Amino acid sequence: MSEPDRTDAAGTARATGPEQTEVEVEAFSPACRQVLERSEHALIGVSTGNSYFTQHNLAMLLKWATGRFDLVDVVFADLHLADIYAADGYTSQxxxxxxxxxxRDTRRRIRRAVEQLPSTAAVRVRSLSDCATLPGYREVHARLESARGRDRELAQICDDHVARWLDSDSQTAAARSDGYDARHRAGLAYLMAELPLLAATPEVLDTPSSVCCYHTFMPILHGLRRLGGYWHPEQAHAAVHLPPRAAEAA
Incomplete structure (x- = not known):
């Protein structure tokens, strides 16, 4: 286990990992901080195509996480990628x-990062499509899809999240004039595939609690927290910041 976090007045924990590298961990809320302190399970979500997730950064995140949590799951998003590329104008093939x-490239980077861990490290690697076969995932996903159809506020929160993603994309200008609606539909399907893990990882992966670890807080978290009814009570989120001197940007 890593040495105990040192928490400053702002609630940001600074943990020293196996390589004696300072990692800043920011809990999303006080309730998330309580789950984080229990250190039972961490979910490291990896966005395919995101340049942040280099092999180097993945290795650092995993060394920190496996040194702190009882069990770590790494899940990379592989669902609806083809739909997003098709909406960008690529042929179906x-x-x-x-x-x-x-x-495939994302899985390879994760595998190489995992290979740098001790053989005793409690870490599992899954694709999102692997998770989609789990009974817990299917139940949560169906529940959220049904809720989005009847809860206008939840539907708006999801739409706004996808719109922010499109607005931040370098191809937004072209997308608005040609295929914006298709990109929005593809982005919404991608989000809904991820949402069970953002809202209810303990139910999906059958863990007592879980901390979803990412390098930033996704905009949708604020809306989900405000609505309340869709957030599992043992679900936490934390932003894990690698120090500039050690983090590597692609």
């Missing part, structure tokens, strides 16, 4: 091929 390559 090219979109499918690119989606397969992107997922």
């Amino acid at each position: 090219h979109a499918a091929s690119r989606a397969t390559k992107t997922a």
Whole structure:
């Protein structure tokens, strides 16, 4: 286990990992801080195609997480990638091929990062499509899809999240004039595939509690927290910041 966190007045914990590298961990809320302190389970979500998730950064995140939590799951998003590429204008064949390559490259980087861990490290690697076969995932996903159809506020929160993603994308200008609606639909399907893990990882992966660890807080978390009814009581979120001197940007 890593040495205990040192928490400053702002509630940001600074943990020293196996390489004596300072990592800043910011809990999303006081309730999330309580779950984080229990250190039972961490979910490291990896966005395919995101340049942040280099092999170096993944290795650092995993060394920190496995040194602190009883069990770590790494899940990379591989669902609906082809739909997003097709909405960008690729042919169906090219979109499918690119989606397969992107997922394969991501899995390879994760595997190489895991290989740097001690053989005793409690870490599992899954794709989002692997998770989608789990009974807990299917139940949560169906519940959230049904809720989005009848809860206008939840539907708006999801739409706003996807719109922010599109607005931040470098291809937004072209997308608005050609295929914006298709990109929004693809982005919404991608979000809904991830949402069970953002809202209810303990139910999906059958863990007593879970901390979803990412390098930033996703905009949708604020809306989900405000609504309340869709957030599992033992679900936490934390932003894990690698120090500039050690983090590597692609």
